[in-house]
Amino acid sequence: MSLLExxxxxKYFPTYNQxxxxxxxxxxxxxxxxxxxxDPGETLGVxxxxxxxxxxxxxxxxxxxxxxxxxxxxxxxxxxxxxxxDLRKLRRQAQMVFQDPYGxxxxxxxxxxxxxxxxxxxxxQPPGGVKHAVQELMERVGLNPEHYxxxxxxxxxxxxxxxxxARAIALKPKLIVCDEPVSALDVSIQAxxxxxxxxxxxxxxxxxxxxxxxxxxVRHISDRVLVMYLGKMMELADRxxxxxxxxxPYTRALMSAVPVPEPxxxxxxxxxxxxxxxxxxxxxxxxxRTRCPIATDLCAEKVPEWREIExxxxxxxxxxxxxxxx
Numbered sequence: 513m514s515l516l517e518x519x520x521x522x523k524y525f526p527t528y529n530q531x532x533x534x535x536x537x538x539x540x541x542x543x544x545x546x547x548x549x550x551d552p553g554e555t556l557g558v559x560x561x562x563x564x565x566x567x568x569x570x571x572x573x574x575x576x577x578x579x580x581x582x583x584x585x586x587x588x589x590x591x592x593x594x595x596x597x598d599l600r601k602l603r604r605q606a607q608m609v610f611q612d613p614y615g616x617x618x619x620x621x622x623x624x625x626x627x628x629x630x631x632x633x634x635x636x637q638p639p640g641g642v643k644h645a646v647q648e649l650m651e652r653v654g655l656n657p658e659h660y661x662x663x664x665x666x667x668x669x670x671x672x673x674x675x676x677x678a679r680a681i682a683l684k685p686k687l688i689v690c691d692e693p694v695s696a697l698d699v700s701i702q703a704x705x706x707x708x709x710x711x712x713x714x715x716x717x718x719x720x721x722x723x724x725x726x727x728x729x730v731r732h733i734s735d736r737v738l739v740m741y742l743g744k745m746m747e748l749a750d751r752x753x754x755x756x757x758x759x760x761p762y763t764r765a766l767m768s769a770v771p772v773p774e775p776x777x778x779x780x781x782x783x784x785x786x787x788x789x790x791x792x793x794x795x796x797x798x799x800x801r802t803r804c805p806i807a808t809d810l811c812a813e814k815v816p817e818w819r820e821i822e823x824x825x826x827x828x829x830x831x832x833x834x835x836x837x838x
Contacts, residue, residue, distance in 0.1 A: 521579060
């Protein structure tokens, strides 16, 4: 049984025309029709350009943002519209690691209080007391337990992200949404945080939704990868299948930008022309057609069907192309 099932998830942000009379305009379609499932212990990578809606999707799944449409089923229960005490209980099982290791920690609170917040909010008294549990969490994520009373500004970026991880795993959740958790860190520190997340996942059988723009990091940590563009799903496949045989033109363009570690190896670089269209007024048909090198009139007239081209490999494209990446 899947731990998380997301069906036709949509998140629209209203806009208003500021004229003589304030009227509602076309909404910004940040997420539009996202569907996937996630098993316990599995990692789903979510990739795409900035502004494609991946972070909004992650926050909406956890109900940090209210969904406009679709359903979210967590652990066999529909949590799309729950609120109050039911939503508070969901927080015990589903947590988030935020992108910014600086802005996600309250500078006025010592880190002991920050990591202890889930116990206080959920009114949980861990064995041995809250301070003992917090210091155990600090030790688990590689922080010195004696620094319990220090403030966030006394830690480096990598250490602050470890504080965020400790807070997220405090209540032993089943799901963690990682919203670009290493993008603000140095490369050497990125590896340490990624290894920490993998170790914790192995220990607690955690499921991750791992949002990132670094395709190398996503390939390392993910079991399956979802490619998004302008709020919509472009491709979804197992990790190796996606990286070795990308079918969507957008996926192939993303893959062509990944650095090759061997200087003598060459890879065709696919350059996308133009800017990302406005999610308030997306193109007709396929939303990628305005930047697609193989677009035809059909792409403007008809929305491509979300279909399975190979086992467990789905793509939304009129002209999918199976191709080895070299």
